[in-house]
Amino acid sequence: MSEKKPNIYDVARLAEVSHQTVSRVLNNQPNIRPATRARVEAAMAQLGYQPNPAARSLVTAKSNMLGLLVSDTGLYGPAGMLNAMERSARQAGYFAITVAVRFDSPESWAEGLQHLSRMHVEGIATIALQSEVIKMAAKIMPNIKLVAIDTDDQANRVNSVGIDNLGGGHMATKHLIELGHKKILHIMGPATSSEAQNRRRGYEQAMVEAGLEPATVQGDWTAETGFRIGIELNLELTGYTAIFTANDQLSLGLMKAFNMRGVKVPADISLVGFDDIPESPYFNPPLTTIRQDFNQLGEVAIEMLLSDLAGTKRKKFEALKPNLVVRDSAIRISTSRK
Amino acid sequence: MSEKKPNIYDVARLAEVSHQTVSRVLNNQPNIRPATRARVEAAMAQLGYQPNPAARSLVTAKSNMLGLLVSDTGLYGPAGMLNAMERSARQAGYFAITVAVRFDSPESWAEGLQHLSRMHVEGIATIALQSEVIKMAAKIMPNIKLVAIDTDDQANRVNSVGIDNLGGGHMATKHLIELGHKKILHIMGPATSSEAQNRRRGYEQAMVEAGLEPATVQGDWTAETGFRIGIELNLELTGYTAIFTANDQLSLGLMKAFNMRGVKVPADISLVGFDDIPESPYFNPPLTTIRQDFNQLGEVAIEMLLSDLAGTKRKKFEALKPNLVVRDSAIRISTSRK
DNA sequence: GTTATTTTTGTGAGCGCTCTCATTTCGGAC
DNA sequence: GTCCGAAATGAGAGCGCTCACAAAAATAAC
Numbered sequence: 001m002s003e004k005k006p007n008i009y010d011v012a013r014l015a016e017v018s019h020q021t022v023s024r025v026l027n028n029q030p031n032i033r034p035a036t037r038a039r040v041e042a043a044m045a046q047l048g049y050q051p052n053p054a055a056r057s058l059v060t061a062k063s064n065m066l067g068l069l070v071s072d073t074g075l076y077g078p079a080g081m082l083n084a085m086e087r088s089a090r091q092a093g094y095f096a097i098t099v100a101v102r103f104d105s106p107e108s109w110a111e112g113l114q115h116l117s118r119m120h121v122e123g124i125a126t127i128a129l130q131s132e133v134i135k136m137a138a139k140i141m142p143n144i145k146l147v148a149i150d151t152d153d154q155a156n157r158v159n160s161v162g163i164d165n166l167g168g169g170h171m172a173t174k175h176l177i178e179l180g181h182k183k184i185l186h187i188m189g190p191a192t193s194s195e196a197q198n199r200r201r202g203y204e205q206a207m208v209e210a211g212l213e214p215a216t217v218q219g220d221w222t223a224e225t226g227f228r229i230g231i232e233l234n235l236e237l238t239g240y241t242a243i244f245t246a247n248d249q250l251s252l253g254l255m256k257a258f259n260m261r262g263v264k265v266p267a268d269i270s271l272v273g274f275d276d277i278p279e280s281p282y283f284n285p286p287l288t289t290i291r292q293d294f295n296q297l298g299e300v301a302i303e304m305l306l307s308d309l310a311g312t313k314r315k316k317f318e319a320l321k322p323n324l325v326v327r328d329s330a331i332r333i334s335t336s337r338k
Numbered sequence: 339m340s341e342k343k344p345n346i347y348d349v350a351r352l353a354e355v356s357h358q359t360v361s362r363v364l365n366n367q368p369n370i371r372p373a374t375r376a377r378v379e380a381a382m383a384q385l386g387y388q389p390n391p392a393a394r395s396l397v398t399a400k401s402n403m404l405g406l407l408v409s410d411t412g413l414y415g416p417a418g419m420l421n422a423m424e425r426s427a428r429q430a431g432y433f434a435i436t437v438a439v440r441f442d443s444p445e446s447w448a449e450g451l452q453h454l455s456r457m458h459v460e461g462i463a464t465i466a467l468q469s470e471v472i473k474m475a476a477k478i479m480p481n482i483k484l485v486a487i488d489t490d491d492q493a494n495r496v497n498s499v500g501i502d503n504l505g506g507g508h509m510a511t512k513h514l515i516e517l518g519h520k521k522i523l524h525i526m527g528p529a530t531s532s533e534a535q536n537r538r539r540g541y542e543q544a545m546v547e548a549g550l551e552p553a554t555v556q557g558d559w560t561a562e563t564g565f566r567i568g569i570e571l572n573l574e575l576t577g578y579t580a581i582f583t584a585n586d587q588l589s590l591g592l593m594k595a596f597n598m599r600g601v602k603v604p605a606d607i608s609l610v611g612f613d614d615i616p617e618s619p620y621f622n623p624p625l626t627t628i629r630q631d632f633n634q635l636g637e638v639a640i641e642m643l644l645s646d647l648a649g650t651k652r653k654k655f656e657a658l659k660p661n662l663v664v665r666d667s668a669i670r671i672s673t674s675r676k
Numbered sequence: 677g678t679t680a681t682t683t684t685t686g687t688g689a690g691c692g693c694t695c696t697c698a699t700t701t702c703g704g705a706c
Numbered sequence: 707g708t709c710c711g712a713a714a715t716g717a718g719a720g721c722g723c724t725c726a727c728a729a730a731a732a733t734a735a736c
Contacts, residue, residue, distance in 0.1 A: 007722055018686045023724060031684055053457055054395035055722035059691050063392065068436075072421050074616075074632075079417035083410050083438040090437065095457055098406075098436040099428065100421040119391055119433055223620040249617065256620040278412075279587065282561040282594040284622045294412075345692055356716045361694060369713055393692035397721050683732065689725085701714070706707105 006047040015043035065095045067116035067124040071103035076277045077294050078127050084298025092306055109133045113140045123305045134158050147305040150195045161300045161318040165195050168290045168322040169202025172244045172272045177210045180333040181242040187219045189246035196246050219250055226253025241333050248273040248280050270330035286327035344385040353381035403433045405454035405462040409441035414615045415632050416465050422636025430644055447471045451478045461643045472496050485643040488533045499638045499656040503533050506628040506660040507540025510582045510610045515548045518671040519580040525557045527584035534584050557588055564591025579671050586611040586618050608668035624665035
């Protein structure tokens with residue numbers, strides 16, 4: 001039904017040159033007479049010629065592909081990063097093979113890595129996965145170039161980029177402290193997430209610096225958990241006047257629970273989230289939160305991976321600054337309260 | 339630094355067989371003595387051999403790759419579908435090349451398609467893109483197999499899967515009608531989206547069937563627009579007692595605006611959304627909405643693409659049924675109101 | 677003009693695999 | 707044992723491209 005795709009020889013014949021000249025045109029090599037180049041290009045256009053990437057990879061031993069290993073959430077953050085990474089990779093002439101794995105399943109990671117290994121990708125970018133994955137990658141593909149977004153690799157043994165989660169946690173907490181709050185609770189993300197850990201660390205630092213006592217409740221990234229915690233939390237007993245949550249969804253769940261219980265946000269309790277998802281301004285009340293630029297994060301990650309691939313790497317770690325977005329969910333503590 | 343990767347001949351030598359026998363083991367061909375197969379497999383393991391996909395593609399003229407063309411939203415729906423599609427493709431032994439394009443930019447579509455064409459993908463799945471894209475694809479890659487999720491191709495000239503948006507719109511509207519509402523407004527998604535169009539059509543059908551007059555306001559997929567509309571809407575004048583929005587975010591924005599204006603949901607006005615994003619149960623009040631199963635959608639799409647590729651295609655179009663999730667944002671109209 | 681030098685083009689091999697076809701080996705039937 | 711058909715294995719070519727090198731053509735120097 002469909003006739004054979006034209007190859008480099010077909011183009012050469014039509015342009016009355018050798019296949020090698022066609023190859024040169026294809027690769028933008030110098031020392032081709034303009035007239036010749038034009039003739040070849042015309043022939044290509046006429047035949048609708050498209051170079052075969054398999055043949056090219058075979059001889060150059062470069063796949064021109066990058067693997068994007070991402071945990072399988074439908075979360076706003078990862079999705080945005082993925083988009084940005086794909087676009088950056090494409091702009092640089094690379095193809096992005098995406099692999100969605102389960103956040104908490106080592107078998108799933110191994111499977112995903114195997115998949116990428118089979119495809120002989122030149123480099124891998126991981127999003128929000130533990131350093132365990134990176135060790136795995138090193139085992140499966142010994143010499144693979146890798147960059148991690150938001151990983152818990154403390155030893156800094158791998159290229160990584162992330163926002164300054166510690167700084168962000170600190171910033172959120174400090175904002176609440178400056179509003180006069182003393183009893184501030186932190187609801188943490190999943191314990192396995194380095195982002196969650198660092199946000200907590202930032203929270204704790206800010207508390208300790210202010211001479212306040214940190215207190216953390218274990219959560220995850222879902223509104224559901226925020227809701228559950230909000231229902232269970234005994235505010236009278238504990239006396240909390242403010243809560244910093246590890247992401248915006250937790251705050252949403254919390255708001256819902258408080259609303260049901262007749263606890264007023266922010267009058268009775270102030271809330272600060274993290275991420276600034278597009279919905280946050282429309283929460284009830286609009287959420288004060290820490291914003292991170294997911295697009296930039298993705299772009300920087302790919303940039304880093306590519307420069308590593310090219311051997312012109314600059315630094316091993318890059319931390320982007322998040323910033324505080326003040327809205328209505330956190331206010332100055334009323335002096336009537338303790 | 340890294341020594342050459344082993345090839346099929348290296349394995350053959352070690353296993354003391356011919357390269358062809360190794361190839362047979364690789365491809366699970368019959369008529370190999372178990373002992374021989376074991377020997378070859380041992381040799382592969384010992385050398386850490388991994389077949390070179392480029393070489394394989396070159397000779398088989400099959401790239402083993404699928405292109406996933408998705409518009410660049412960080413929306414919950416597309417992200418979930420993408421995940422599901424990638425996983426399905428992987429399970430079937432295919433590699434997924436993701437390309438993120440701009441929803442509204444034909445140049446961006448063309449660029450994305452070119453990219454996939456260069457990679458010689460065997461098939462393409464598009465998510466929420468207009469039929470324009472499909473025509474473009476046919477031009478760039480004449481014989482490409484394609485499946486579209488949620489496209490506006492009315493002529494049904496392309497394989498597509500989608501939820502029954504018309505049915506969903508109908509269902510949402512009917513729910514409101516059954517609750518006694520007569521003046522029901524629809525806030526539509528972007529005009530270019532076929533999903534938005536079909537949801538509206540479902541709404542209109544239900545209204546007409548009930549002898550009511552349909553009325554639509556043009557929106558998009560954002561909470562921001564929902565908010566703006568909610569602020570501008572003159573409820574006293576128009577007398578609306580219920581609104582059906584094309585997605586959940588619009589409802590969220592609406593809720594926010596109504597809350598600011600002192601309009602009570604659902605006491606003063608009932609709301610029904612569409613999608614059932616994970617946050618919807620935590621809206622204030624929890625949103626009654628139409629749920630669609632994005633994972634299933636992605637799986638069915640890939641299944642369809644693969645069966646088309648295999649020549650065992652069954653049907654050209656598949657519509658999944660969405661279902662109504664009743665929560666608190668829509669209630670029976672109070673008899674005191676007209 | 678002739679020769680040296682540079683620019684431009686061409687030739688053949690080979691990347692790692694699967695294909696087709698040829699050859700060897702193995703099991704039984706007698 | 708011998709013979710035959712089937713099972714198992716091997717040999718060689720070729721997919722479409724780039725690489726290293728060789729040859730031809732154009733230009734420069736005299």
